Amino acid sequence: MIATLGSDARARALAKDFPILAQATSRGKRLAFLDSAASSQKPQAVIDSLVHYYTHDNANIHRGVYELAARATEHFEAARAKVAHFINAAEPAEIIWTRNVTEAINLVSYSWGLGNLKPGDAILTSQLEHHSNLVPWQLLAAKTGAELRFIEVDEHGIHQLDDLDERLRGVKLVALSHVSNTLGTIAPLETIIPKAHAAGAVVLIDGAQSAPHMKIDVRALDADFFGVSGHKMCGPTGIGFLYGKRALLEAMPPFLTGGDMIKRVQFTTTTFNEIPWKFEAGTSNIADAIALGAAVDYLEAVGMDWIHAHEQAMTAYALERMRELEPLGLTLYGPPNPADRSGIVSFNLGDAHPHDVASILDTEGVCIRAGHHCTMPLMEKMGWTATARASFYLYNVEEDVEQLIAALRKAAQIFKLG
Amino acid sequence: MEDFYKEYILDHYRNPRNFGHLERADAAAEDLNPLCGDKIRFELEIxxxxxxxxxFSGKGCAISQASASMLSESIKGEKLEDVVRMSREAVLENVGIGISPARMKCALLGLKVLKSAALGEIAGWPD
Structure with a gap:
């Protein structure tokens, strides 16, 4: 097969760094992993980092005076510096380790939100948001009496900004996903963030679906908070981080409290540690943070610009091939122009429920996601019960798309579509 | 697994039996599977x-809808206490295709809702 994609040969080589992809399914099918938006696979370098840490360096950080503890602390803080550089934060102190974006958002909601919102204020988010960037704000609004407002999206999931100035009136916090996990829409942050700041709002960006796939520069974006999940960017599960501007983080009270986040504790009072440790109570997820540093090394060696370009080419190609199935009842969702979207393709196949489609695809070795993608309000607005979703990453190759198309044809045949 | 979606499953999916609402329901229950958004309601005249x-009414995947449709056919004339005692094995056998662990909730959602309705009636739950 002659590849149509210019980036295919390199992706094919990179896929060899991911041992899991070499396996066949229990039915003897080649594995076509198209669910990286849910969680990415891990390169050998990240797996090695975990094994190396537990084999050679394991000890609690910031405490022991012995060599192992010093080494563990050094690697842990070096990983923080790596992710700070990865998103172009001004300094590592602006990076707080969390489990994932969900925890990062909850941290901001409790620590910043409770102290800064009052009745009459408003929180502005969008209709595209993952539940993790919606439910915390519903609770915060209920607790503070602030109003929860939405940027509307059109039938393609594109932000409608005509009345943005009006919607920003009285807004103290704007919380938006950089890239929609359901439709792949890339939010026009370069338009929204300056206006939000002009209106006096603080801006939080959910980077779960962007940081793994494109170069992030939090200072160029001028985001006040930016959350990232490690497991979607080749890192382990259970580790992610919150970026926050120093001045904001310093003014915020701690979220979780306990050991490691203190300077001095007396029986009735405590002086808290400096940032970032003020927000890292208890023993951190040391091994996974270090392995996330290894993931960042890996991604930077591949090149974030290459990853973005490869995924956009892949998405454009997949959209083109999937359009061939429109006579069989295939419907594509999301921005029609591949330049407006990341490597996420949501679709439905005739009257077949996406779970049935995903089950049939599974029998052909094709892993996709089906359901509401934790965006139930968006599903309701669009009038969809659920969608099927294929998502691409640096290790996906043209063959994955071929396998997807062939499996979709099989599903259409089983459901007697077309 | 080649028989994953048999002809009769698709038939029940596209032409569900006993689909809709009763004018007079003595017992009813509904539930949803938040994972996939499947929703089923059962109404019984007793x-x-x-x-x-x-x-029954609702929407969802072929497995959940076909399972509920077949279930509705099998219970007419049955005693409520027998409905309550229906086993999951019996339902899965009736569905007759291999159900993977991930899809078990789909296949059994109808039974869960039906039992809720029957149990509610037996226990005399207030409407």
């Missing part, structure tokens, strides 16, 4: 402790 008529 006479002398037996299911006189049944309707």
């Amino acid at each position: 006479e002398d402790g037996r299911v006189k008529d049944v309707r």
